[in-house]
Amino acid sequence: MTPVINANNSDNKKRWSQAIAFTIFKMMSYAVVAILFLILGFIVTKGIGVISWDFLTLAPEEGMTKGGIFPAIMGTIYLVLGSSLFSFPIGIMSGIYMNEYAKGNKVATFIRIMTNNLSGVPSVVFGLFGMSLFVNTMGFGDSILAGSLTLGLLSLPLVIRTTEESLKAIDQSYREGSLALGATKLQTIRKVVLPMAFPNIITGLILSIGRVSGETAPILFTVAAYFLPKLPTSIFDQVMALPYHLYVISTSGTDVEASRGIAYGTALVLIVIVLLVNLLANALRTYFSKKVKTN
Amino acid sequence: MKRFIEKLVEGALLISGSVTSITILLIVLFLFKEASGLFNKPVIEEGYVLALNKSNPVKKLTSYQIKQIFDSEITNWDEVGGKEEPIELVRLSDMTNYYTEEELGAEFENIPAKASELTATHPGIVLFLPKQYVAKKFDGILLDHETIQPGDFFGGKEWYPTSTPSSQFGLLPLLLGTLWVSLGAILLSLPFGIAVAVYLAEISSMRIRNILKPVIELLAGIPSVVYGFFGLVVIVPFLQETFNLPVGETALAGSVVLAIMALPTIITVAEDAMRTVPRAMKEASLALGASHWQTIYKVIIPYSKSGITSAAVLGIGRAIGETMAVLMVTGNAAVIPHTLLEPVRTIPATIAAELGEAAAGGAHYNALFALGCILFVITMIISISVEFISSKKYNK
Numbered sequence: 149m150t151p152v153i154n155a156n157n158s159d160n161k162k163r164w165s166q167a168i169a170f171t172i173f174k175m176m177s178y179a180v181v182a183i184l185f186l187i188l189g190f191i192v193t194k195g196i197g198v199i200s201w202d203f204l205t206l207a208p209e210e211g212m213t214k215g216g217i218f219p220a221i222m223g224t225i226y227l228v229l230g231s232s233l234f235s236f237p238i239g240i241m242s243g244i245y246m247n248e249y250a251k252g253n254k255v256a257t258f259i260r261i262m263t264n265n266l267s268g269v270p271s272v273v274f275g276l277f278g279m280s281l282f283v284n285t286m287g288f289g290d291s292i293l294a295g296s297l298t299l300g301l302l303s304l305p306l307v308i309r310t311t312e313e314s315l316k317a318i319d320q321s322y323r324e325g326s327l328a329l330g331a332t333k334l335q336t337i338r339k340v341v342l343p344m345a346f347p348n349i350i351t352g353l354i355l356s357i358g359r360v361s362g363e364t365a366p367i368l369f370t371v372a373a374y375f376l377p378k379l380p381t382s383i384f385d386q387v388m389a390l391p392y393h394l395y396v397i398s399t400s401g402t403d404v405e406a407s408r409g410i411a412y413g414t415a416l417v418l419i420v421i422v423l424l425v426n427l428l429a430n431a432l433r434t435y436f437s438k439k440v441k442t443n
Numbered sequence: 444m445k446r447f448i449e450k451l452v453e454g455a456l457l458i459s460g461s462v463t464s465i466t467i468l469l470i471v472l473f474l475f476k477e478a479s480g481l482f483n484k485p486v487i488e489e490g491y492v493l494a495l496n497k498s499n500p501v502k503k504l505t506s507y508q509i510k511q512i513f514d515s516e517i518t519n520w521d522e523v524g525g526k527e528e529p530i531e532l533v534r535l536s537d538m539t540n541y542y543t544e545e546e547l548g549a550e551f552e553n554i555p556a557k558a559s560e561l562t563a564t565h566p567g568i569v570l571f572l573p574k575q576y577v578a579k580k581f582d583g584i585l586l587d588h589e590t591i592q593p594g595d596f597f598g599g600k601e602w603y604p605t606s607t608p609s610s611q612f613g614l615l616p617l618l619l620g621t622l623w624v625s626l627g628a629i630l631l632s633l634p635f636g637i638a639v640a641v642y643l644a645e646i647s648s649m650r651i652r653n654i655l656k657p658v659i660e661l662l663a664g665i666p667s668v669v670y671g672f673f674g675l676v677v678i679v680p681f682l683q684e685t686f687n688l689p690v691g692e693t694a695l696a697g698s699v700v701l702a703i704m705a706l707p708t709i710i711t712v713a714e715d716a717m718r719t720v721p722r723a724m725k726e727a728s729l730a731l732g733a734s735h736w737q738t739i740y741k742v743i744i745p746y747s748k749s750g751i752t753s754a755a756v757l758g759i760g761r762a763i764g765e766t767m768a769v770l771m772v773t774g775n776a777a778v779i780p781h782t783l784l785e786p787v788r789t790i791p792a793t794i795a796a797e798l799g800e801a802a803a804g805g806a807h808y809n810a811l812f813a814l815g816c817i818l819f820v821i822t823m824i825i826s827i828s829v830e831f832i833s834s835k836k837y838n839k
Contacts, residue, residue: 166736170646176638177647177655180710183703184662187673241459249453255460261830262464268826269470269819270764272791276798276815280473284803301466308463334449355664362666365766365791369798391668391767398672399771408676415669422664430657 188419195416198409204417207377213406217414222379223387224361227371230296230383231360235303236353243311243349248337260312267305272365274302279369291384295371302366303356310352314345347436351429358425362418364391390418470819478816481596481809486589487608489806492577493586494562494570501525504586506595509609512569520567531567535576551576559583571608591806596813602777602788604797604807612810614817616779620694620787623780624769625762627698628705633755635702636709637744640754643710644717645739663707671771674700679772686784692774695783700768705758712757716750717743753833760825764818766791790814 202216209215242259250256278298288294318341326336364372372392380387394414397407486506487493493509495501501523504512511517512530520528538547538554541561547553555578562570562583570583577585591612599613639659643652678699683691720743728738744751774786775796788796794811801807 162734162737166734169736169739173638173642173646176635177642180635180639180662180706181655181658184658187665187670187703190673190677191669238459238462241456242462245453245456245460249456250460255457259460259463262467264830265823265826266463266467268760268764268822269467270766270791270822272764272766272794273470273474273815273819273822276477276794276812277470277473279798280477280812281469285473304463304466332445332449334452358664362664362668364666364668365795368795391666394672395668395767395771398675411672415672418666418669422661422666426657426661426664 191412191415191419195412195414198413199416203410203413208375208410213410215410217390217393217410217417219377219379220388220390220393220414221417223372223389224391226292226380226387227295227299227367227389228357228361230292231299231303232353232357234297234300235307235356238300239304239307240311240349243308243315244337244342246308247312247315248333248341259308263305263308266301267309270365271302271363274298274366275369277301278366283370289384290369290371290373290386292371292380292387293383295367295387295389296383298366298370299360299363302363303360306356306359307352310355311345311349314348314352315341317348318344347433350436351433354425354429354432358422358429361421361425362391364389364395367392390414390421394418474812474816474819477809477812479809480804481612481806481813482591482593484591484806484809486591486595487571487586488610490574491608492572492574493608494558494568494572494577494581495584495586496562496566496568497583498566499525499528499584502584502586503589505589506591506609506611507599507601507613510601510603510606510611513571513608528567530569531565533561533565533568533570535572555579555581596810600779602793604801604810610806610810612806612813614814616777617788617790617793617814618817619779620773620777621763621789621791623694623783623787624697624701624773624789625759627694627783628701628762629755629759631698631702632705632709632758636706636754636758637713637751639706639710640713640717640751641739641744644714645735645743659707659710662703663711667704667765668767668771670700670704671768674768674772682784688784690774690786692772692786693784694773694780694787697769697773697787697789698783700772701762701765704765704768705761708761709754709758712754713747713751716747716754719750720746749832753829756825756829756832760822760829763789763825764791764822766795770795790818794818 204216204221205218206216207219208217242263246256246259250259275298278294278301282288282294282297283290286294322340322344323336326340327333331339367389371386372389373386374388374396376386376388394411397414398404398411486504486509493504499520501520504523508517508523512523512532515532517523518530520526520530533541535554538557538561542557547557554576558570558572558576559578559580559582562568562581568583596612597614599611600615601611601613602616603611639655643655647655674696679691679696681691682688682693682696682699724742724746725738728742729735733741769789770792773789773792775788775792776786777788777793778785780787794814797807798811801811
């Protein structure tokens with residue numbers, strides 16, 4: 149009799165401890181989701197009233213307590229474009245080299261380790277480096293060029309990694325089939341491998357745009373201007389940028405309290421950019437994965 | 444021709460592949476080059492000298508000693524290795540206490556001679572003088588060749604880059620501030636991170652997981668300056684009220700913001716580790732009569748130990764290097780912290796806050812690059828240890 153009762157007891161205990169543990173885990177997971185919605189909800193409710201056509205298309209006025217954020221939006225667009233021009237070609241090419249030419253050998257391992265190390269370097273160190281190399285040594289000054297190059301280097305590891313992962317996912321038999329038909333390696337990559345990997349690569353590129361548009365520390369000393377109502381005319385001009393603008397008006401503007409509204413609006417615009425980028429990336433991923441399957 | 448193009452393309456791809464390595468090399472080169480300039484800089488403000496009486500046995504003063512003398516914290520020469528003799532501190536503007544304006548001359552043309560005389564007649568004097576007022580035959584000891592020592596930087600307890608005559612570039616308060624904030628962050632976020640990872644990997648249904656994963660990715664995508672702003676307008680006032688503090692900008696505020704920011708990293712890495720547990724091990728445990736929960740904490744968590752450690756280390760790395768959010772919520776007081784409820788200043792925040800006002804090539808500029816080096820070295824150590832931890836497989 150006794151052993152049976154014990155077994156029942158320990159069974160009960162087991163069931164209870166499992167129920168309690170799982171409930172705790174579930175609640176903690178939902179707490180994390182709640183945090184995200186708290187942040188989003190807070191900024192959306194406070195910022196939505198500020199957003200208007202004028203806010204998006206006018207320059208800041210009266211010590212940045214009135215007016216809009218148009219120059220900052222344009223500055224961020226310039227920086228995203230500039231850094232993409234630099235990081236996309238180089239990143240994709242190194243990804244191709246690592247997976248198609250040097251797969252599994254020491255060169256690829258070395259590049260991978262260096263890329264991982266670079267992705268661990270804090271963004272403020274990129275700022276220091278960009279200031280020392282591009283602004284001072286190369287003499288670009290505080291400019292779109294210096295800022296774009298710094299941001300490009302920062303996003304390079306992300307581009308390389310997504311390219312490599314996307315290429316890795318393509319079955320070896322496609323390459324062998326192409327080569328067996330007499331195509332050269334380059335032709336195989338251009339006509340078979342890259343088109344197939346394209347959807348995943350483009351998703352990675354879009355995510356890297358999201359990352360670049362929110363970075364502040366690397367542009368502090370390489371391009372960002374405190375207040376510059378007119379748009380840049382060359383790549384050697386300074387620009388305003390959204391994340392820097394938010395930092396400035398929420399901490400050290402001429403009148404922090406009076407520019408709170410603008411700050412909420414700017415934060416909302418930044419968050420909307422991130423949301424759009426994520427949605428776009430996901431949508432493209434689903435769209436292309438369907439298309440590839442039907443082909 | 445075709446083969447030539449193939450080779451050409453391969454070469455171009457290889458060059459692209461080497462860009463990250465070259466960047467790391469250049470970062471090391473430029474950071475360390477600018478940082479090493481710090482140790483060639485004089486301890487006192489450039490263009491000035493400190494003059495002592497000839498009989499004074501003190502031949503050198505460290506940066507920190509000079510600061511303490513000028514703050515009247517050291518008032519006797521025996522505290523810095525000299526004789527028992529009170530220190531008589533004289534700045535250029537104090538010269539009028541010893542001489543009338545006529546004696547100094549209408550154009551101050553007599554200052555060099557009088558300064559020399561003053562130094563010769565006062566045994567306890569320390570005279571802070573611009574170089575142009577030093578007479579050709581100066582009757583005293585001139586301290587002007589001392590440079591900032593590595594000990595002043597690595598062991599320095601104070602960070603006052605603009606204090607005169609001797610700027611203080613002590614690493615300790617900033618390093619400790621960084622560690623306090625980061626450790627606080629990881630203590631807050633690790634339990635949550637592991638719980639969510641377990642939930643996603645083992646407990647939740649596929650449908651819930653498909654909702655939670657994008658949410659966590661989104662959390663990783665929010666720019667740090669937005670986290671900083673949120674911290675500034677929500678978390679800081681909240682902490683100030685809850686703990687009844689004079690200011691809400693504290694190390695704890697930084698830790699809370701960083702904990703939220705480190706969560707996605709920790710969750711993703713830990714979940715990936717838990718998913719690599721072989722199915723056979725799980726099934727063996729369940730077949731022996733263990734409950735799902737027992738299997739999780741007796742089999743799955745021990746098996747993915749190295750992955751969870753990597754997650755924690757990566758989380759710390761993310762926290763140590765984070766700049767903007769911390770800069771906005773920690774109050775930026777460069778003092779050695781004693782509790783989490785005091786304002787602190789971290790290394791990245793210091794760089795971001797001060798680089799704009801530091802003159803290129805000056806000691807302050809060099810010191811900020813030295814901080815960058817420290818940060819770079821810390822993150823390299825973290826990258827390497829993650830590589831090391833994750834290469835070690837579970838063997839028991």
